[in-house]
Amino acid sequence: MIKTFEEACEFVLEHKICTIFGSKNSPYPSLWDNVGLSEEKPEGGGWSDKVKAVWAWKNQIPNTYPDEFYYGKVPGGDAVLMEMEYLRSVHYPANRQPVTELDPLSRGVYEYIRSEPWFTGPLRKMAIAELGCTKSRFDTALKKLQISLNVVRSNDPTLENDMWVTFEEQYPGFE
Helix, strand or coil: CECCHHHHHHHHHHHCEEECCCCCCCCCCECHHHECCCCCCCCCCCCCHHHHHHHHHHHHHHHHCCCCEEEEECCCCCEEEEEHHHHHHHHHHHHCCCHHHCCHHHHHHHHHHHHCCEEHHHHHHHHHHHHCCCHHHHHHHHHHHHHCCCEEECCCCCCCCCEEEEHHHHCCCCC
16 A cells, blocks of 8 residues: 555556546546555544645656656546656547637637646636636636646646646647
């Protein structure tokens, strides 16, 4: 069972791709299901050791080793970590979809991100106000942009919240 950051990295490398949290419909192993830390919540409230570790590792792994690990979404919407060579040779060719093939709302959200990086909250407010969508439709559009490999969470380790950038900005010359 995984108990350390290093073991979590090894797990992703071994399996090439894994979901962050368990998913009944996923063909991939789950980091969550393989972490051997306590799920007991502290007496004063807050997150269990297991929740804290998995939540931190989903960002720390690609932030610490951006050339070796990728964080994103796969068809079906599951958040995953994957080994970079697997992304390049298997996942990207099978799942990359040009933004021009996506729905108008997804294209509109992409244009905001293409013009400059955005944190989720302000981007959502802007999309709701200017593109006339609901929170749910915005969330779906952002998920579609991740699944189609058009936008990604920035790997900047100094950021505490998700900042969205284009895939090309984060991974120039990837193809």
